[in-house]
Amino acid sequence: MLVVDDHTLVREGIISLLSGDPFVRVVGQAETGEEGVAKALELRPDVVLMDISLPKISGLEATARIKAKAPEIKVLVLSMYDNDEYVIQVLKYGASGYVLKKAMAQELINAIKTICEGETYLYPSIATKIVNQVVRSTDKAKVEQDPLTERENEILAYVAKGYTNKEIAELLNLSNRTVQTHRANIMKKLDFHSTVELVKYAIKKGLASVQSGENGYLTQ
Incomplete structure (x- = not known):
């Protein structure tokens, strides 16, 4: 998995949370959207954990670029925004799932496993909003x-x-x-x-x- 977030403490915190699960192996990290795209295409991880608010190019644009060149890579968006229209836009850009940053470690791991199985994952608190x-x-x-x-x-x-x-x-x-x-x-x-x-x-x-x-x- 590749972790893309512009905050070093957040990236390191996520990697630390996931390190105890044998299913997840972090192969790299990036702090900008452009770097995230470059590393995704270089490392070809199964999953990219993508922050939505990034410098230079947004997580949305980075997701679109990754999916255009490597559609087999799954993108799981990690965001603080709990907005149904925003989430729908993220999915239209090609993301396979949407998780809020307040998610517990096990919720994040479940989301990663779900999208690896080819399914779409939505954080519980926004699932009903999306359907409505x-x-x-x-x-x-x-x-x-x-x-x-x-x-x-x-x-x-x-x-x-x-x-x-x-x-x-x-x-x-x-x-x-x-x-x-x-x-x-x-x-x-x-x-x-x-x-x-x-x-x-x-x-x-x-x-x-x-x-x-x-x-x-x-x-x-």
């Missing part, structure tokens, strides 16, 4: 004409509640690859490109409710 914002936006899906199969609706419900592909596979006695295929088919049928859109659609259909779960997802 998305629900108010223009609805791309026509819920009345359900294009999904019974199995796809079942998987969609679990996705909206925050279950990972692996967890869904275990619950439904399916292979992880089968769940991934169903999920890809759902995205294709609905012409969706993000988990946020899936959650919105599931809420419209009554498959999930707007309540924040412990892991930053939704529960019914």
Whole structure:
């Protein structure tokens, strides 16, 4: 993991917090957006922990540049701002998750593990705000004409509640690859490109409710 923050004490504090977890290995650090982009492209870490307010270029711009040249790198934004519209903008720039700086060490580790599994992570206190914002936006899906199969609706419900592909596979006695295929088919049928859109659609259909779960997802 690469840690990008313009405050030395913050960077060192984060690295110290994560050092005790065997899942996380910090391979580098940077203090500006430009340096963060350069080191990300040089070191190719699995995850970049990106502060949003950086000198020279912002964390948003740095995220966009990294994703443009190395889309396989996951970016987890670390910020003090608890604002739903701001978070949506961050996700549109390509970030895989959003965590507040007040997060406990275990919450940060959970977020890192979640995005490494290909999921999107939202800090619990802002998950409901994000969903409310998305629900108010223009609805791309026509819920009345359900294009999904019974199995796809079942998987969609679990996705909206925050279950990972692996967890869904275990619950439904399916292979992880089968769940991934169903999920890809759902995205294709609905012409969706993000988990946020899936959650919105599931809420419209009554498959999930707007309540924040412990892991930053939704529960019914």
